Amino acid sequence: MSEVLGDFIRALRAADVRVSTSESIDAGKVVDLVGFNDRVTLRSALSQVLAKSEDEKQAFTETFDTFFSFEQFKERSQAANENDERESREAEEGGGDGGGGDPSQSCSAAGSGGGGTGGEPQGDSSSANMDLAGLLERGDQAKLQMALAEGARQANLNRIRLFTQRGMFTRRIMEIMGLDGLNEEIERRETSGNEKGAERLMEAREELRGQVRDYVEKQLEIFTANSGRQLREEVLAQMRLSNVDRSDMKIMRELVRKMAKRLVALHSRRKKVARRGTLDVRRTIRANIEFDGLLFHTIWKRTKVDRPKVMAICDVSGSVAQVSRFLLMFLYSLQEVLPDVRSFAFSGNLGETTDLFKREKLEQALSEALRDFGGGSTDYGRALEDFESLAMNDIDHRTTVLILGDARSNYGDPRSDILKLVHARARRVIWLNPEPRSMWNSGDSEMRRLSPYCDKAVTCSSLKDLERVVSELLRSAV
Amino acid sequence: MTTDQHGATGDIDAIRKGFETRNYICNSHIATSIFLAEKLQKPLLVEGPPGVGKTELAKATAEMVGKPLIRLQCYEGLDEAKALYEWKYGKQLLYTQVLKEKLGDLMSGAHGLQESMARLHDFDDTFFSEEFLEPRPLLKALWQPEGAVLLIDEIDKSDDEFEAFLLELLSDYQISVPELGTIKARTTPIVFLTSNNTREIGDALKRRCLHLYIPFPDTGLEQRIIAARVPEMELRLRTQLVAFVQGLRQLDLKKLPAVSETIDWARTLVLLHARELDAELVRNTLNVLLKFQDDIDNVDGEVNALVSKAVQAG
Numbered sequence: 180m181s182e183v184l185g186d187f188i189r190a191l192r193a194a195d196v197r198v199s200t201s202e203s204i205d206a207g208k209v210v211d212l213v214g215f216n217d218r219v220t221l222r223s224a225l226s227q228v229l230a231k232s233e234d235e236k237q238a239f240t241e242t243f244d245t246f247f248s249f250e251q252f253k254e255r256s257q258a259a260n261e262n263d264e265r266e267s268r269e270a271e272e273g274g275g276d277g278g279g280g281d282p283s284q285s286c287s288a289a290g291s292g293g294g295g296t297g298g299e300p301q302g303d304s305s306s307a308n309m310d311l312a313g314l315l316e317r318g319d320q321a322k323l324q325m326a327l328a329e330g331a332r333q334a335n336l337n338r339i340r341l342f343t344q345r346g347m348f349t350r351r352i353m354e355i356m357g358l359d360g361l362n363e364e365i366e367r368r369e370t371s372g373n374e375k376g377a378e379r380l381m382e383a384r385e386e387l388r389g390q391v392r393d394y395v396e397k398q399l400e401i402f403t404a405n406s407g408r409q410l411r412e413e414v415l416a417q418m419r420l421s422n423v424d425r426s427d428m429k430i431m432r433e434l435v436r437k438m439a440k441r442l443v444a445l446h447s448r449r450k451k452v453a454r455r456g457t458l459d460v461r462r463t464i465r466a467n468i469e470f471d472g473l474l475f476h477t478i479w480k481r482t483k484v485d486r487p488k489v490m491a492i493c494d495v496s497g498s499v500a501q502v503s504r505f506l507l508m509f510l511y512s513l514q515e516v517l518p519d520v521r522s523f524a525f526s527g528n529l530g531e532t533t534d535l536f537k538r539e540k541l542e543q544a545l546s547e548a549l550r551d552f553g554g555g556s557t558d559y560g561r562a563l564e565d566f567e568s569l570a571m572n573d574i575d576h577r578t579t580v581l582i583l584g585d586a587r588s589n590y591g592d593p594r595s596d597i598l599k600l601v602h603a604r605a606r607r608v609i610w611l612n613p614e615p616r617s618m619w620n621s622g623d624s625e626m627r628r629l630s631p632y633c634d635k636a637v638t639c640s641s642l643k644d645l646e647r648v649v650s651e652l653l654r655s656a657v
Numbered sequence: 658m659t660t661d662q663h664g665a666t667g668d669i670d671a672i673r674k675g676f677e678t679r680n681y682i683c684n685s686h687i688a689t690s691i692f693l694a695e696k697l698q699k700p701l702l703v704e705g706p707p708g709v710g711k712t713e714l715a716k717a718t719a720e721m722v723g724k725p726l727i728r729l730q731c732y733e734g735l736d737e738a739k740a741l742y743e744w745k746y747g748k749q750l751l752y753t754q755v756l757k758e759k760l761g762d763l764m765s766g767a768h769g770l771q772e773s774m775a776r777l778h779d780f781d782d783t784f785f786s787e788e789f790l791e792p793r794p795l796l797k798a799l800w801q802p803e804g805a806v807l808l809i810d811e812i813d814k815s816d817d818e819f820e821a822f823l824l825e826l827l828s829d830y831q832i833s834v835p836e837l838g839t840i841k842a843r844t845t846p847i848v849f850l851t852s853n854n855t856r857e858i859g860d861a862l863k864r865r866c867l868h869l870y871i872p873f874p875d876t877g878l879e880q881r882i883i884a885a886r887v888p889e890m891e892l893r894l895r896t897q898l899v900a901f902v903q904g905l906r907q908l909d910l911k912k913l914p915a916v917s918e919t920i921d922w923a924r925t926l927v928l929l930h931a932r933e934l935d936a937e938l939v940r941n942t943l944n945v946l947l948k949f950q951d952d953i954d955n956v957d958g959e960v961n962a963l964v965s966k967a968v969q970a971g
Contacts, residue, residue: 231868
């Protein structure tokens with residue numbers, strides 16, 4: 180497989196496209212079939228082997244376009260087919276030699292416009308350097324581009340990982356391209372009185388430096404753009420939600436969407452569980468007609484695993500509001516696997532927000548819910564009373580009740596008797612508390628009186644916690 | 658190498674033209690996928706919204722390469738017995754009865770159980786042989802001597818287990834029948850899998866396939882499709898019609914009209930001898946294009962604006 184392709188696949192992986200080994204082998208075959216000549220065909224062909232979902236296709240197209248873009252030298256270039264030339268050259272370069280050969284040879288090969296057949300070995304490096312000066316003088320952009328790409332290859336630019344490495348790589352590439360010789364040439368001209376020529380070369384040198392720098396920066400972006408984000412996402416997923424900065428909200432939303440998507444993929448198939456021991460008589464007889472009515476092949480009754488009806492009661496006061504926000508975000512991103520979600524928000528009074536979330540966009544609905552029900556001192560007793568009158572009759576054996584709150588009721592009666600009733604009717608009651616367990620029951624927290632009526636009471640303060648809870652909600656929904 | 662590459666572009670173009678003569682109009686992206694599927698001998702997983710011509714692609718390919726199309730429609734609960742093979746139980750039962758009758762003749766002269774068993778073993782074991790095998794679509798495709806085009810339609814509707822069971826077929830073009838051993842394809846078939854994305858397809862399956870996503874066509878392509886499928890429609894009406902449908906796809910609808918709906922609508926308008934698009938006509942025939950009452954109600958208010966825009970385009 181050619182080196183260019185290897186680099187490209189590395190760049191794809193950095194852009195969150197999962198490419199397996201067998202897929203990269205396929206990609207190699209595709210390149211052999213299609214070649215580097217026709218950019219559009221190559222792109223559509225590679226996209227079919229390497230990117231296997233809509234999201235990946237998009238990431239693929241973006242990466243392909245940046246990776247195979249050659250704009251630096253374009254503005255001054257006359258050669259229209261410069262791209263093709265470089266692509267095919269790169270292909271041959273990558274496939275042909277395994278990185279062997281000394282710099283001067285490859286450089287001069289590039290300089291003489293060779294097609295990989297290469298010039299005869301040239302011991303001293305001066306000819307290559309002469310070439311750089313010559314190339315700059317002539318303004319041969321296509322060849323310069325080749326020399327740049329070749330230099331980048333030899334400098335192992337594809338290993339660049341850190342922002343601070345830019346300068347070093349720029350210098351190294353310049354050196355490989357023949358910076359020393361160029362400087363000598365400038366000096367020679369200065370001493371020989373050809374000041375105009377020297378100045379011209381100096382200008383060209385600075386311009387080249389800028390171009391090389393741009394190129395290095397672009398490569399840095401290709402190979403590392405995503406690794407920073409991936410790290411950030413990982414950190415954010417484990418951070419306490421109340422500490423998440425406002426500026427990170429965009430990443431957080433994206434993260435919730437991603438997690439929800441993963442959960443949907445995991446749980447979208449309606450599971451069936453065989454109840455071994457109960458014979459499905461009707462279907463068994465039908466299946467055994469072909470055996471002359473002998474009961475040869477038995478079929479057992481199966482139970483479909485039902486999707487849970489979820490009622491989420493969210494405290495939207497103060498510090499809990501942030502966690503509620505993400506819980507609701509989660510639940511409503513799971514429409515496909517949780518079609519029946521009812522949500523309630525409270526701090527003092529409790530109100531149903533199901534319609535609000537159906538009607539409005541998520542962000543809008545969240546802020547409206549916070550405005551309508553947020554603020555005011557929390558009163559779990561009153562909230563549960565309101566919940567009883569609103570929804571108690573709709574709770575049945577398939578309902579899971581999720582309560583999210585810190586159980587700090589400002590020393591009011593938490594009305595645990597209502598929760599007891601809810602517990603008796605519902606399949607499960609799960610309490611999510613954003614505070615760490617050691618803080619429960621301290622001060623005005625009423626966890627001690629409320630938690631006996633929950634099937635489960637867990638701490639839930641980060642996105643990871645939320646994901647775990649929701650995943651469990653989906654899994655054990657029998 | 659260079660000649661090969663030109664050959665590739667040429668081949669892709671030839672495929673595109675081949676489709677065109679068979680009234681399947683596509684862009685070079687789709688043609689490329691067929692080219693790759695043929696050359697790499699890999700199955701092609703086609704995804705996209707309903708009605709963009711995923712199934713049609715397989716049909717057109719079968720017609721172009723001149724091989725029979727064998728189609729397997731997936732649904733929940735589809736199992737090997739319906740997809741792969743089944744034993745011909747009736748025949749097997751008859752066979753045992755015949756055997757029972759003949760047994761006396763065969764065993765005459767044999768002394769003792771030992772000898773009878775030995776004699777029985779001398780016969781071929783025909784009970785589980787290809788003679789009693791009833792091939793279902795997948796096996797049929799492997800058995801075709803000249804190869805076939807196998808279409809596994811709407812794979813997303815099938816169960817996970819069925820997906821796993823397909824893996825052997827898709828990577829090695831062979832299947833294992835416990836009683837007989839491995840059956841290999843006589844000629845490698847061209848395999849299409851289609852999916853409407855109602856659920857995520859497993860990674861293992863995706864890895865074995867080429868992946869083609871067919872989106873809604875752009876204006877130019879859709880016009881050419883209509884021109885090929887409904888040739889009796891005049892150019893002006895066709896332009897207007899396509900512009901209208903393209904405008905409709907910009908709206909927020911439950912189900913966007915796909916190419917198949919555009920074709921149906923074009924046929925409807927031709928039947929009605931329409932010469933030009935107007936709001937009245939559109940309102941009366943909108944149910945051909947939109948399949949949800951909600952959508953029809955939503956679009957109702959926009960019809961005038963969309964029609965005037967479309968008429969300008971024409």
